[in-house]
Amino acid sequence: xxxxxxxxxxxxxxxxxxxxxxxxxxxxxxxxxxxxxxxxxxxxxxxxxxxxxxxxxxxxxxxxxxxxxxxxxxxxxxxxxxxxxxxxxxxxxxxxxxxxxxxxxxxxxxxxxxxxxxxxxxxxxxxxxxxxxxxxxxxxxxxxxxxxxxxxxxxxxxxxxxxxxxxxxxxxxxxxxxxxxxxxxxxxxxxxxxxxxxxxxxxxxxxxxxxxxxxxxxxxxxxxxxxxxxxxxxxxxxxxxxxxxxxxxxxxxxxxxxxxxxxxxxxxxxxxxxxxxxxxxxxxxxxxxxxxxxxxxxxxxxxxxxxxxxxxxxxxxxxxxxxxxxxxxxxxxxxxxxxxxxxxxxxxxxxxxxxxxxxxxxxxxxxxxxxxxxxxxxxxxxxxxxxxxxxxxxxxxxxxxxxxxxxxxxxxxxxxxxxxxx
Amino acid sequence: xxxxxxxxxxxxxxxxxxxxxxxxxxxxxxxxxxxxxxxxxxxxxxxxxxxxxxxxxxxxxxxxxxxxxxxxxxxxxxxxxxxxxxxxxxxxxxxxxxxxxxxxxxxxxxxxxxxxxxxxxxxxxxxxxxxxxxxxxxxxxxxxxxxxxxxxxxxxxxxxxxxxxxxxxxxxxxxxxxxxxxxxxxxxxxxxxxxxxxxxxxxxxxxxxxxxxxxxxxxxxxxxxxxxxxxxxxxxxxxxxxxxxxxxxxxxxxxxxxxxxxxxxxxxxxxxxxxxxxxxxxxxxxxxxxxxxxxxxxxxxxxxxxxxxxxxxxxxxxxxxxxxxxxxxxxxxxxxxxxxxxxx
Numbered sequence: 001x002x003x004x005x006x007x008x009x010x011x012x013x014x015x016x017x018x019x020x021x022x023x024x025x026x027x028x029x030x031x032x033x034x035x036x037x038x039x040x041x042x043x044x045x046x047x048x049x050x051x052x053x054x055x056x057x058x059x060x061x062x063x064x065x066x067x068x069x070x071x072x073x074x075x076x077x078x079x080x081x082x083x084x085x086x087x088x089x090x091x092x093x094x095x096x097x098x099x100x101x102x103x104x105x106x107x108x109x110x111x112x113x114x115x116x117x118x119x120x121x122x123x124x125x126x127x128x129x130x131x132x133x134x135x136x137x138x139x140x141x142x143x144x145x146x147x148x149x150x151x152x153x154x155x156x157x158x159x160x161x162x163x164x165x166x167x168x169x170x171x172x173x174x175x176x177x178x179x180x181x182x183x184x185x186x187x188x189x190x191x192x193x194x195x196x197x198x199x200x201x202x203x204x205x206x207x208x209x210x211x212x213x214x215x216x217x218x219x220x221x222x223x224x225x226x227x228x229x230x231x232x233x234x235x236x237x238x239x240x241x242x243x244x245x246x247x248x249x250x251x252x253x254x255x256x257x258x259x260x261x262x263x264x265x266x267x268x269x270x271x272x273x274x275x276x277x278x279x280x281x282x283x284x285x286x287x288x289x290x291x292x293x294x295x296x297x298x299x300x301x302x303x304x305x306x307x308x309x310x311x312x313x314x315x316x317x318x319x320x321x322x323x324x325x326x327x328x329x330x331x332x333x334x335x336x337x338x339x340x341x342x343x344x345x346x347x348x349x350x351x352x353x354x355x356x357x358x359x360x361x362x363x364x365x366x367x368x369x370x371x372x373x374x375x376x377x378x379x380x381x382x383x384x385x386x387x388x389x390x391x392x393x394x395x396x397x398x399x400x401x402x403x404x405x406x407x408x409x410x411x412x413x414x415x416x417x418x419x420x421x422x
Numbered sequence: 423x424x425x426x427x428x429x430x431x432x433x434x435x436x437x438x439x440x441x442x443x444x445x446x447x448x449x450x451x452x453x454x455x456x457x458x459x460x461x462x463x464x465x466x467x468x469x470x471x472x473x474x475x476x477x478x479x480x481x482x483x484x485x486x487x488x489x490x491x492x493x494x495x496x497x498x499x500x501x502x503x504x505x506x507x508x509x510x511x512x513x514x515x516x517x518x519x520x521x522x523x524x525x526x527x528x529x530x531x532x533x534x535x536x537x538x539x540x541x542x543x544x545x546x547x548x549x550x551x552x553x554x555x556x557x558x559x560x561x562x563x564x565x566x567x568x569x570x571x572x573x574x575x576x577x578x579x580x581x582x583x584x585x586x587x588x589x590x591x592x593x594x595x596x597x598x599x600x601x602x603x604x605x606x607x608x609x610x611x612x613x614x615x616x617x618x619x620x621x622x623x624x625x626x627x628x629x630x631x632x633x634x635x636x637x638x639x640x641x642x643x644x645x646x647x648x649x650x651x652x653x654x655x656x657x658x659x660x661x662x663x664x665x666x667x668x669x670x671x672x673x674x675x676x677x678x679x680x681x682x683x684x685x686x687x688x689x690x691x692x693x694x695x696x697x698x699x700x701x702x703x704x705x706x707x708x709x710x711x712x713x714x715x716x717x718x719x720x721x722x723x724x725x726x727x728x729x730x731x732x733x734x735x736x737x738x739x740x741x742x743x744x745x746x747x748x749x750x751x752x753x754x755x756x757x758x759x760x761x762x763x764x765x766x
Contacts, residue, residue, distance in 0.1 A: 015764070093492060096603040098763045105492040115601045122519060124526040129519075136515040137602055165526075188487065 004108065005189055005220040006071040006094065011103035013064040013089050013244075063089040065244040066103070071222070073108075073188075076215040078235030078252060079224045080259055085241040087224045091115060091193050094222065109188030109220070112139055116193070118178030123167035127158055127177055130166055134181045148184045156180035176203060183210045189220045208233075228256050228331045253407075257329045257368075281313040281320075281377035284352075286386045288371065301366065301395040301412065305359045309373060311349050319346035323374040324357060329367055334410050335359075363412045365404070366394045499756045505605045513608035513615070520587070520616035535620035536627040539575035543568055546692045560693035562729040566635050572628055573726055574691045574719045577653040580621045581660075581715055582682045587613035588661030589678040592669040596766050606759045607752070610665045614657045621650075628726070640728040649721040656714035656744045662751030666758040669766050689715045694723065695736060711739040714747060 064086040071077050079087050092098045094105060095113035120137040121130050131152055135145040145152075153159055156177040158169070166174055192211075208230055215221050215234045225231050231238060231252060238255035240248045248255045289306040290296045299305050307324060326335035337357060339347055347355060373386045394403050397412055404412055506513075525531040547568045550559040559567035588610035592599065595609055632638070664681075668674035686692070688710070695716065699707055710716060717740030723729050 092600075092763070096490070096492060097600060099760045100492065100494050102494055107490040107492070109487045111490065111603075113602065116597075119601045120519075120598050122523055124523045125519070129522065133515055133519055136512050137598065137604075142511060142515075 003073045004070050005073045005075070006069075006105065006107050006222070008070075008094070008105040009068045009103055011064055011067045011090070011093060011100050011105055012062060013086075013093060013098070014060055014101040015063050016060055062244045064093070064100070067241070067244070067246055068103075069239060069246065069249060071220060073220055074218045075237055076221045076223065076235045078231040078238040078255075079222060079241060080226070080228070080231055080238060080256065081241035081247070086244040087241055088115070088193055089244075090241070091191050091222065091224060095191050107189060110139075111189045111191060112185045112187035113191040114138070114182050114185070114193070115191070117175060117182055121166060121174065121178060124165055126165050127153075127162040127169070130177065131162075131181055134178065135184075138182060138185050139187065140185065152177075152180045152184050155183060172203065179203070179207060179210075183207075183214075186219070189222070190214065191222045193224045194226065228260070232256055232330055253330075256331075260329060260331050279314055281311065281318050281382065283373065283375055283382060283384050283386055284310040284312045286310070286371075286373055286388060288388055288390050297390045298393050299362060299390055300393055302361060302363055302397045303395075305362045305390075307357045307359075307371065307373075308354055309357070309375070310352075310354045311375075312352050313349055313377070314351055318349060318377040319379075320349050320355075321346050321376040321379075322355070322357065323376075325372045325374065326364070327370045327372070328364075328410065329369070332410075334364060334369070361414065362392075363397065363414065364392045365409050365412060366392050366406070495760055497757065498753055499760075501752055501756060502605070506607050506611075509604050509608050512604055513612045516608065516612035517615035520612065521619050524616075532620070532623050535623040539572060539579045539624055540627065543572045543575055546571055550692070560697035562694045562696060562723060562727065565637065565723075565727050565729065569628075569631055569635050569637060570694060570723060570727065571692055572631055573722055574689075576621060576624050576628060577649070577718050577722050578686060578689060578691045578715065579624065580617050580653050581657045581718075582686070583617040583620065584614040584657035584661050585664060585678055585682055587617065588658075589664040589668050589674060592665050592762060592766060599766060600763050606762060607662075607755060610661045610755075611658060613665075614654055614661055617657070618654070632726070637727060639726050642725045642728060645721070646725045649718055649725055652721065652741065652744065653715075653718045655748055656718055656740075659714060659744050659748035659751050662755045663747070666751070666755045669762050670758060685713075685715070689713055690719050694729075695720050696729075707736075708739065711736040712743045714740050714744040716740045717744075 063084075067086070067090060079090065081087050089098070091113065092115070093100050094107065095111060095115065097113075097115075118134060120134050122133065125133065128149075131149065132142070132145055135152075136142065140148075153162055156173070156179070158173055158177055161169060161173065166177070169177070211223070211230070211234055215223075221234075223231065223235060235252050238248075238250065238252045239246060240255050240259040248258045285308075287295045287308045288297065288299070289308060290299050291303040293306075309322065311320065320339075322337075322339050324335075324337040325333060326337075328334050337359065339357075349355070368389060368391055371388045371390065373388075375382045375384075396403070397414075525534065528534065530537070547559075550567060554560070561567040561570040591609045591613045592606070599606065599609075660681075664674055664678055668678070690698075695710075698710075702710065717737035720729075721737055
C-alpha cells in the first residue's frame with residue numbers, strides 16, 4: 001500500500017459552457033439570492049434542484065469523468081490524448097489548483113507542479129530576483145534556492161546577465177532561466193504539463209535530457225505531452241485520455257499505438273476517390289504494390305515498394321508535385337518522397353495518368369506505417385490527402401538468419417564494413 | 423553493391439562473406455550485446471545506464487511523507503491557517519516583489535510614498551484655514567492642523583493602498599493562480615504587507631514634521647505598534663472582502679475607488695473625531711465608530727501626538743468591528759477560494 005504515490009478514484013470535473021461561466025454580476029447574485037427562496041416556496045419543495053441547474057444541464061460538459069488510477073512510487077506516467085481530453089484538468093486537480101466536482105485523490109509525498117515555465121517572472125526584476133521569486137513560487141525554500149543558485153545560473157548559461165532586468169534578456173534567455181529554476185525542483189512527485197513545447201530545438205533537447213535524468217532518479221513523475229517520442233522514451237506507463245475518460249492504461253508503446261491508430265485504422269490498403277472526378281484535378285486512386293506486383297499491405301523489408309497514383313485531370317494539363325509522407329505507428333515521420341527534390345521540374349500529366357513511385361530496397365523497420373499522399377496541381381494543394389496503411393515485415397536482410405531486435409532502428413541500412421586487410 | 427577501390431582496406435559485401443554457421447554467430451552475440459545498437463532516448467536501457475550502472479532504485483520514502491487528500495468541498499470551510507503559515511515565505515516573497523517593482527523606473531522612487539499624503543495634507547490645511555479661519559481648524563487641542571492630519575494620513579494611506587492593491591490582486595495574479603497551488607489568502611495578505619514600506623517612509627516624514635512643530639510623543643508612543651497592527655488588520659479585513667468579491671464579480675472594480683474616496687471623509691482623517699463628537703447624537707457617533715479605521719486613526723493621534731485622552735470607547739467599537747469583518751472576510755475568502763481558479 002505504501003508504495004502507491006498517487007491514487008485517484010472516480011475523479012470528475014464538470015465545467016459550464018458559454019461565456020457566462022459563473023461570471024454572474026453582483027446584481028444577478030443578489031437577485032438570485034432574493035428570488036430563488038421565494039421561487040422554491042411558490043413551487044413547493046418537490047423540485048429539489050434549483051431552477052438554474054435544470055436549465056443548464058445541456059450546457060455542461062464533464063472535462064473529466066470517473067477517472068481512476070494508481071501511480072506507484074518511482075513510476076513515470078505519461079498522459080496523452082487529443083486536445084480537450086482532460087489532461088490539463090487532471091493535472092490541475094492533482095496539483096490542487098482546482099477542485100474535483102466528484103471523486104477523490106490521495107497523494108503521498110511533496111508535489112511540485114510545473115504547468116508552465118516561468119510562472120511569476122516579472123520583466124522589471126533582475127535575473128537573480130526572478131530566480132528567487134520563481135523558486136519560491138514553485139515551492140522551494142529560500143535556503144534551498146540559495147544552495148542551488150549557482151547550478152541554476154550555469155544551467156541557464158546567463159551568468160553575465162544575472163543582475164540585469166529580465167526584460168533586457170532575449171526571449172530564449174528568459175525561457176532558459178525559467179526552465180533552469182524548474183529543473184532544479186526536487187519534490188517526491190513531479191507534475192509536468194507540456195513544458196517542452198517551448199524554445200528552440202537545442203533547448204528542447206536539453207529539456208528532454210534533464211527530464212530523462214529526472215525520470216531515472218526514481219522520482220514519481222506525471223508527464224503530459226503531445227510529443228509521442230518523448231512520452232515513449234521517458235515514461236514507464238502511459239495513460240491515454242479521451243473525452244474525460246481513460247481510454248487505455250498500459251505500457252507506453254501499446255498505449256501510444258492505440259491512441260494513434262483509431263484515426264487511421266479504418267483506412268484501406270488502397271485509396272479510391274469516393275466521387276466521380278469533376279473538372280478539378282483529383283487523385284482517383286492510390287495503391288501500394290509489393291515486389292510481386294500485387295496490391296498488398298505487407299511489404300517485406302529490403303524489397304521495393306511501388307506506389308501507384310492515378311490522377312484524373314479532365315480540364316487541362318497540369319504541373320504536379322507529389323509528396324509521399326511515411327509515418328510510423330508512434331506518429332513520427334520516417335520518410336518523405338518529393339519528386340521536386342529529385343527532379344526540379346514538376347511532373348506534367350495528361351488528362352488521365354498514372355504515376356508510379358518506387359522506393360527501392362525499402363528497409364524500414366518492421367511495424368505498421370501510414371502513407372499520406374499530398375499532391376499539388378499548378379501549385380495548389382489538392383484537398384484529398386489519401387491515407388493508406390501498410391505493414392513492414394521482417395526479412396533476413398543480410399542473409400545471416402539474424403533479425404534485428406525490435407526497437408533498435410527505424411531503418412536498417414545496407415552497410416559496408418571496411419576492415420583493414422589481414 | 424559497387425566495389426570500392428581496394429587500397430588500404432577492403433570492402434566486405436554480404437555476398438563475399440562466408441555464410442555464418444551457428445557456432446560463430448553465438449560468440450558474436452556475446453561481443454555485441456543488443457543494447458549497443460540502442461538509442462539512448464528511445465530505448466528501455468539507455469546508454470547512460472552503461473556508465474551509471476543501471477537506473478537508480480527509487481529512494482526509500484521518508485517515514486512521514488505528507489499525505490494530501492483531494493476531495494470536493496462545498497460551502498463554508500475551516501480557515502486552515504496552518505497552511506497559510508506554511509506558505510509564509512511565499513507571502514513575504516510576493517510582498518517583496520510588489521515593493522521592488524513599485525518604484526522601478528521612477529525618478530522620485532519612494533518619495534512618492536510621502537508626496538501623496540503630504541500634498542493632500544497641504545491642500546486640506548489651506549482649505550480649512552480659509553474656511554474656518556486659522557486656529558479654528560478641526561484638530562485636537564494644541565496640535566497644529568497639518569501635523570494632526572498628516573498623522574491620520576499615515577494609517578489612512580496604508581488602508582487605501584491596501585484596498586487598491588488587494589482588490590485587484592487575484593485578477594492580477596490570474597496566471598499564477600491557474601498554474602500553481604498555494605493558499606490564495608497569502609495574495610491579499612502580501613498586498614497589505616507591501617504597503618508597510620510606504621508607511622515606514624511616511625512615518626519618518628511625520629517624525630520630521632513633528633520635530634519642526636516641536637511636538638514630542640509621550641509614553642503612549644509605546645502603543646504605536648499595536649495601532650499599526652490594528653491598521654494592518656483593518657486593511658486586511660476589508661481587503662479580503664474586496665479581493666474575493668472582485669474575483670467573482672467585476673463590479674467591485676468600480677466600488678473600490680468609491681469606498682476609498684468616501685471612506686476618507688467618514689473617517690477622522692482631515693478632521694479629528696472630537697470635532698464632530700458633540701455635533702452628532704450619541705447613536706450616530708456609535709455608528710460612526712463602527713468604521714474600522716476610525717479607532718485606528720484616533721489611536722495614532724493619541725499614541726504619537728499625545729492628545730489629551732485616549733480613543734477609549736470608539737477604539738473598542740471599531741476594533742470589534744474590525745475583528746468581525748476580518749473573521750467574516752476570511753471565511754468568505756475560503757469559500758470563494760476553491761472556485762477562483764475556474765472562474766477568474
